[in-house]
Amino acid sequence: MKKLIFAGLCSGVFLLSSCGNAKDEASSSDVPKALEVKLTGPEEVQPNEKAAYQAAVVYGDEPVTDADEVEFEVWKEGEKSSSSQFKASKKEKGVYRFETDFKDDGLYIVQSHVTAKQQHSMPTIQVRVGDAETDSGSSGKETDEHSHHH
Missing domain, CATH: 1.20.5 (Single alpha-helices involved in coiled-coils or other helix-helix interfaces)
Structure with a gap:
């Protein structure tokens, strides 16, 4: 026993x-590594002026050249229901780019939607077009409150 x-x-x-x-x-x-997206571009433009925005996508220390999806969304502040989405084109290793112009004065939001490595990130930039007033509580810089990692 x-x-x-x-x-x-x-x-x-x-x-x-x-x-x-x-x-x-x-x-x-x-x-696991984090998917990081740095969205850059002009924060002040004139109506009908071309503006280029870029999303630099990195996973760990490596640029992501094979993202599943990269789109940019643009809308006038307070009017997200009438937003426009655009597919990005690759400019260089890990950097995705798109150009747009803004028809009217106002505050706009440019947001990138990046899906890669089974994660999703959506950073934003606020853009002042023409004589638009900026929000007193917003700096116009990239905001983390709209950035999500899944």
Whole structure:
């Protein structure tokens, strides 16, 4: 009886120790990286003036040249329901670009939608067109409140 109990305890200790080692090895080699998107472009333009916006996409330390989807969305502040979406074209390694113009004075939002490496990021830039008044609480810089990582 003592031999049976001792054998059972040894087996249990062996199983627990081997499970713990497998977990440690998997977690150290499978550390997920974050998809990072830096959206840049002019924050002030005149009506009908061409403006170029770029999304630099990086996963870890590597530029992403094979993103699943990169689109840009533009809308006048307060009128998102009438937004326009545009497919991006690649300019250089990991940088996706698009050009647009703004017809009327006002505050606009440019947002990139990037899907790559099973993650999605949506940074934004506020653009002042012509004689539009800027919001006192907004700097016009890229906002994190509209940036999502999944």
